Amino acid sequence: SALTQPASVSGSPGQSLTISCTGTSGDIGASNFISWFQHYPGRAPRLIIYDVTARPSGVSFRFSGSKSGYTASLTISALQAEDEAVYYCTSYSTSNSVVFGGGTKLTVL
């Protein structure tokens, strides 16, 4: 089953915002292999967080990840207009698969 994300979130420039990703004991609860992707329409998705909290080279420090229990979270600080995109979480699953969240559309007001 897919991980559960809010369909949409919004915030104003300069604000901080958190996107949640809820799973089960068979995926997020059992794994530190959790990633987040940023996806602009018409472009390939971009990895912005891996292993729950790690940031790939070149990704802004404004993006941070965390996990508590069965919920992973992506926090974006000092929101900018360019952050408007769809964000996906994903996790290793103990059913020997990888599961994605349904995606969250971030709107910068």
Place this chain on the structure above:
Amino acid sequence: QVQLVESGGGVVQPGRSLRLSCAASGFSFNKYAMHWVRQAPGKGLEWVAVVSFDGSDKYYADSVKGRFSISRDNSENRSYLQMNSLRGEDTAVYYCTRGVIITLSPEIDFWGQGALVTVSS
């Protein structure tokens, strides 16, 4: 630089087969797991399958298990997705993506441009 180029997409009738190919360059192909991820029109991303760095382990999403087969040729730096018994719900853009040495880690750092597969009569 890392490049992943998919080919083999197109229009196919329900029940028929199609094989996608992914040509990789710019990195040591035999050191990375390779995933296929798809996105149906108007929908989110869906993980499809992964093959380990050496081809010995393969895992699939339940939605394609028994119909799709992933493979790789490390001598040719290519990954493949054989899709059989195709259904309308398989219509999607299919992305070839690069993982890491740990096969089922979702640390996917490079994506191809995508290949459109349309299943329609």
